[in-house]
Amino acid sequence: MTNGRMDRERIRDLLVAHALGISSEAEREELAAALRHWPEGRLELAALMRTADVLALTSDQSAAPAIGLEGRIMMRARSERDEGGTRAPRRAARHRRARPRRLRSAIPYGFAAAFAALAIGFGVMAFRDDPEPVGRWLAVQGSSGTDAALAYVTNYQNAPVGLLLRDVPPPPEGSIYRLWHVHADDSVLAGPTFQPDAENSVALALAAPGGGEVVGFAVSVEPNSAGAITTPELPTRDAIRYTIGLE
Amino acid sequence: MTHPQPSAELLRRLAEGDDAALRELYRQYGRLAYAIALRVLGREDRAEDAVQEAFLRVWKNADRFDPEKGAFSTWFGRLVRNLCIDMLHRREPLMNADPIDDVERWLDPAGSVAEPVLDRLIARDVFLRLPPEQSQILELAYFNGLTHREIAAALEIPEGTVKSRMRLGLEKMRRHLDGSQGQ
Numbered sequence A: 001m002t003n004g005r006m007d008r009e010r011i012r013d014l015l016v017a018h019a020l021g022i023s024s025e026a027e028r029e030e031l032a033a034a035l036r037h038w039p040e041g042r043l044e045l046a047a048l049m050r051t052a053d054v055l056a057l058t059s060d061q062s063a064a065p066a067i068g069l070e071g072r073i074m075m076r077a078r079s080e081r082d083e084g085g086t087r088a089p090r091r092a093a094r095h096r097r098a099r100p101r102r103l104r105s106a107i108p109y110g111f112a113a114a115f116a117a118l119a120i121g122f123g124v125m126a127f128r129d130d131p132e133p134v135g136r137w138l139a140v141q142g143s144s145g146t147d148a149a150l151a152y153v154t155n156y157q158n159a160p161v162g163l164l165l166r167d168v169p170p171p172p173e174g175s176i177y178r179l180w181h182v183h184a185d186d187s188v189l190a191g192p193t194f195q196p197d198a199e200n201s202v203a204l205a206l207a208a209p210g211g212g213e214v215v216g217f218a219v220s221v222e223p224n225s226a227g228a229i230t231t232p233e234l235p236t237r238d239a240i241r242y243t244i245g246l247e
Numbered sequence B: 001m002t003h004p005q006p007s008a009e010l011l012r013r014l015a016e017g018d019d020a021a022l023r024e025l026y027r028q029y030g031r032l033a034y035a036i037a038l039r040v041l042g043r044e045d046r047a048e049d050a051v052q053e054a055f056l057r058v059w060k061n062a063d064r065f066d067p068e069k070g071a072f073s074t075w076f077g078r079l080v081r082n083l084c085i086d087m088l089h090r091r092e093p094l095m096n097a098d099p100i101d102d103v104e105r106w107l108d109p110a111g112s113v114a115e116p117v118l119d120r121l122i123a124r125d126v127f128l129r130l131p132p133e134q135s136q137i138l139e140l141a142y143f144n145g146l147t148h149r150e151i152a153a154a155l156e157i158p159e160g161t162v163k164s165r166m167r168l169g170l171e172k173m174r175r176h177l178d179g180s181q182g183q
Helices: A002-019 A025-035 A039-057 A068-083 A090-095 B008-015 B019-041 B044-065 B072-088 B118-129 B132-144 B148-155 B159-180
Strands: A133-140 A149-156 A161-164 A175-183 A188-192 A202-205 A212-224 A242-244
Touching: A002 A025, A002 A039, A002 B159, A025 A039, A039 B019, A039 B072, A039 B118, A039 B132, A039 B159, A068 A161, A068 A202, A068 B019, A068 B044, A188 A202, A188 A212, A202 B044, B008 B044, B019 B044, B019 B072, B019 B132, B044 B072, B072 B132, B118 B132, B118 B159, B132 B148, B132 B159, B148 B159
Parallel strands: none
Antiparallel strands: A133 A149, A149 A161, A161 A202, A175 A188, A175 A212, A212 A242
């Protein structure tokens, strides 16, 4: 009798542990064996799992992810679909580096620099009053000696809110890129620092740092201080790697 | 904030590789995924990595979701949570973690109870009704992935106490949920 009660308690503990997602491999095997001939137990497990899953809904949803995250996801999804679901796009092989670098990045968005200069000829971007975000691909040309890239700027209510880049090379070792907002009154305000991901792509949410209408961006290279610099100095001409004009 | 379940049409389009469907799904569940990830991982950059990975996993496994076994929101929430716990504990590489559990193959679809959509407010209310010693243990297990032994060590209480409080807390939640759903 005592052993039977202990077994039932043991099984119930296994059910709860599994429902909460904390059971070990051995415990999962033990539970699977117990459930094999115990239909009521399977229903019990299903009910406990649905109960445990309610915990996820208690998470505070007031915070939203960066606007650029959607674009990053879509780019990856399209890339994987177009290449038949292969893990690493062909393009990334040239610039492959340790993936944990991105995960350990102190930069909130893990972005990479490489805003190449916008090809002159697109003219003024069509800012317009539109309740939905609008955007377009821009051909980007790097400064002398840098690679070309592609940029996709997302606009919402007449302001750029997201910037996606492809084919962005990593910055020099020990360095990091910084985005600068260039305003119509010629003021230049610092934006976030960032680095490319393993596929040399970049997604950046353009949180407005103030200063009025944004007419372009610049990207500079600076020593990687792991986010310690909160008020960076304006970059020198030599430090500027790319510029993007929006008009 | 309710999470209406994605339509069968949306899921079908997703399984067929329609990226517009993925965008719709993200706009519907992105905030929830981020909330779970941020709670587990505690950092915005890692939470975003996890969210990205979760949606890509859905993108690749959309045909594996069986609506007969439960709501998409709970399936997806569990996927996000498990992925985040793996990141937290630096376990299997993200790409190799499988959301489908071996044990779940024994779940009988015919025996599953139709699951109503759960409102976040109801869920929070149910959780907050628990005695703090129970909710704390559930929080450590679900959002930190701690085992019985680890929780016992962290709280300096016997492992048996952890197990009983965990079991009581989850069963109490289940009774509260059944009551709030009028079952």
